[in-house]
Amino acid sequence: MPLSFVSPLILAALAGLPALWWLLRVVPPAPRRIVFPPIRLLGGLASNQRQTAKTPLWLVLMRLVLAALVIVGAAHPLLRARPVVAGGPLLVVVDDGWASARQWPERRALLDDWLREAERQSRPVALLTTAPPADGGPVPSPRLRSPGEAKAAAEAVVPHPWPTDHRAAVKALDAAALPPPLRVLWLADGLDDPALRDFAARLRRLGPVEMAAPPEAAAARLLTLAADDTGELRASIRRPAAALPETVTLRAADTAGRTVAEASTTLAAGRRSAELALPMPAELKARVARLGLAGEASAGAVALVDDRWRRRVVGLVDEIGAGTGASPLLDDLYYAERALAPLAEVRRGHLDELLRRDLSLIILPDQGGLAEQQHRQLEEWVRRGGVLLRLAGPKLARNPDELLPVRLLSGGRLLGGALSWTRPMAMNAMPDDKPFAGLAVPGDIRVSAQVLAEPVIDLNDRTWARLEDGTPLVTGAPRGKGTLVLVHTSIGPAWSNLGLSGLFPAMLERLIRLSRGVPPGEVGKPLAPAELLDGFGRLVPPSGIAEALPPPSPRATPPVPGPRHPPGLYGDDRMAFNLGPAIADLTAAGPLEGVSRVDLTGLERAVDLQPGFFAAALLLLMADMIAVLALAGLLRRRAAVVTLLVLLSLLADHPLAAAAAATDSTQAAVLKTRLAYVVTGDGEIDQTSRAGLAGLSRLIERRTTAVLGEPVGVDPSRDPLMVFPLLYWPVVQRAEPPDAAARERINDFMRHGGMILFDTRDGGEDGPEKLRRLTGELDIPPLAEVTDDHVLSHSFYLLRSLPGRTTGAPVYVQDGGDPSNDNVSPVVIGANDWAAAWAVDERGRPLYAVVPGGDAQREQANRFGVNLVMYALTGSYKADQVHLPAILERLKK
């Protein structure tokens, strides 16, 4: 454990301690002076005890220790200080590309240590960041500044969601022309790139280089979505170094950030990449918005999933507006639409419109001969990879065309009709080698009419499902990159009850899986950024100089992620633009010549011992005072015990500040109206709550006459609640129900006019369960959904919906009202994650994107916040306004 001193010269004062010894020994503590009238009577008595008073030895020793502590403390001792070798200014190089996001806290800490050390030694510092800055400019040239300035600049360094550019960094160094020799400290991301060696060589020319890089096991990993024919979500995971086996967990999350599915795999030693599939039901798959590596927050460890991967869009060709008439139950498309609803997004309309979208499956119901134009469009679409499902019917039977997997015999076959000897027929089991393999066929399917295929040699190959007599019921054949499928009967009840069975949706799911999605044919518009990833893989509203992506086309080279095109979601359709595919080569940087390297992890932070020394000196000083009092006989025994106890309690309960802070928060809360949130213990949620309430308080100050202080976090079991008008309570999954004492306080709070906003923050998915667990023992009144005429919808703004970061989940308040509480509901319960919608950073920019999104939703969320606070502050004051029409009505009479 290396111990070092900032100002070692001060230690020379220790030489003065012997003199102090002598001085302390000679000068005893001053006696107490007492006025005593009968002093004459004392006259002769004292003389027999006359002796030289000396300071007791232990007191002298204690004072010597005290003096030594002060001297050593003043010399500012540091434990494990990272020695920044003396000599010359510092050049601190920070790789702030995507790969730095992993282990960012460690990097940050090391960077702080370096700069603090530089500050102590007052050495000028130049700071160089190697990733292109977010403003789109070139890599800024480093220049020497004071350590304080450099520290402030370093505060602003965050990892960017794009790679570093060491070539540009070399240019920046050239432009800066820093005077060698420098000490170069390099916080590297550990990845190799073609310009890395040049960069290292350039650094070496400036002076000795020390590089801190992550160890192999902690190097950044990269996630890329992989195409998959089976319709499962698949991702490939790459890592720069392959020396150690490593287990990675892939997690699929929906828009609200909830985990939908999870899978793990182990990358064996020697393997640099692995592919991993996430099998999940289609309904869940439709909700997946992003894949991420567990335990790694970086833009590279996140793959955004857009419609192309996630939700297949199925087009229903409806040229005549069928099914909207009097008898929807007779319409084929009605059944198709119902079957598809849970599986995919259904678009219904004219073929022209449909083909402008990105579709994976088109269902063409029975209709009279295809027009020349349509035929051409559809065929072209199939050849590009689409799956066309055609449904048979009388019109097709009369008038077969060419866009079919098999040639049809003209006319149809009627089973079980009045003039037929046969009965409606059941289905055979599905053939094993065809797409429907394994689907169970219900016994009650009856087909009463079908179209018949022309028997040709390969009919058997093209038959995907058969009736019990062996005639094909579903046939399919590839055409171009796509597939043509024909159901030889109708889905509607006219020819069969296939559309009513559970088999049909299962068949459709297989077909959807078969399809790969076909981008729209024409080249579209440029895609404006909608939401972008930040360096830690979080979606944030677009900022900086992010530009629109050129529309995707097979010919153009894909854009490179960078300040102009950060990874994220682009366009109205939220097309995902991920970092993964853009990084072809992910390798670890090997040893660089002339660069000494230290591992980033395992570095212990420097410990500043000065406060400890001074605190010890202070304690000794107090002990000294007590001792002096005792020696002078001024200390009564009880007072001594009390003083000792107080001192001991100070020592034992060191976080003095906590107690002080608690008192402070109460005091502050009393002195100013402020909102409060319940501290959950989950740092991120608490931070969001705080930022959310802070944003809301600021908003309310701007828009209303209410002035709110900074919000505070409270612990219901400890802090007094009654001083807060509104308590925001984010409900987390593993929240422990409050204990009996806390429960009593919360109930008391609600009974006496307090209001609690419970927010399950999940859009209402599994909120009830955890909410019930949390609040089961609380006196929650009977609840009712907030209606348009509730005060909460009127208290400041007129609101129709009460969205937060998510929208749509109902909001509950007390049913009716409690007159003793002025009819104000003591609880507001919802799931829309309001704090995240209100949360803004210190510059007032929102921290989280709202879903589905848009400024309108954020504004609505803000307005809900204003209404809520007004409701909490003014109670049912505005309820009169709700009754205004009735009052006016009465006045008229």
Place this chain on the structure above:
Amino acid sequence: MTTVDAIRLQTQAAALAAPLPPLLAEAERVAATVLQGVHGRRRTGAGDSFWQFRRYQPGDPASAIDWRQSAKCDPLFVRESEWAAAQSVWLWADPSPSMRWSADPARPSKFHRACLLALAAASLLLRGGERVARLGEAPAPGLGRGVLPRLAAGFLGAAPTPDVLPDSVLPRHGSLLLLSDFLLDLAVVDLAVRRWAGAGVRGHLVQILDPAEESLPYQGRVRFAGLEGEDDLLVPEASSLRDAYGRRMADHQAGLAAIAGAAGWSFCRHHTHLPPTAALTAVYSMLAGQ
């Protein structure tokens, strides 16, 4: 005299008189508790209060006959009143700096207690028809309740001179009440007492002490300081002196008692933490206890 001067004089007078009414009231209150148990001379003599009726005897002046009583029965009765011989008592409350001290701010100073006892005794004596004066005061002993405020002003206004006993010459058969801590050389006290006793004065010594002066409750390293110009005394451990000091104090008190006894005077002690009533009873019985 300008108006401004008059106002200033009045203000000063009011400030000076401010402690008097409380002290007087307190003295009266203390005296009232004592008076109940004490009676007059219990013999016939010149006085105002009724004592007894007795048969008329030849030689009695006719004007002494109580006609109302005589009319009730045959013999003639003469109304006799109780003897109320006026005695002159001189009072002295030691005004020295050492008296103006109290070890505990919650306790009154010895001087305050001395003044209180002196005034209470004066009040009692005045009610009993005696003449009272302050030792060292020029006018002859006064009679009647108008004397009391003057006495009080005299006691409180006395200059804090160092410990010396006054050497006023008193007429024979006067009584003298000395209230002091008597922290003097016994020889000085002896001399003064002898002188007065030789002049036929009856005296009473009341030693008023703070309890701290009796018990020396201090400990640790202490520098003791006197109030009357004595040298400081540094004591390494005050508590070790306690026993020796206690013996000295007892010796001193015994010496005082011996001086008083030799002159036929009475002596008693009073501690300021005790209520003044007990001391007043003792003082009064000393004064009345011929």
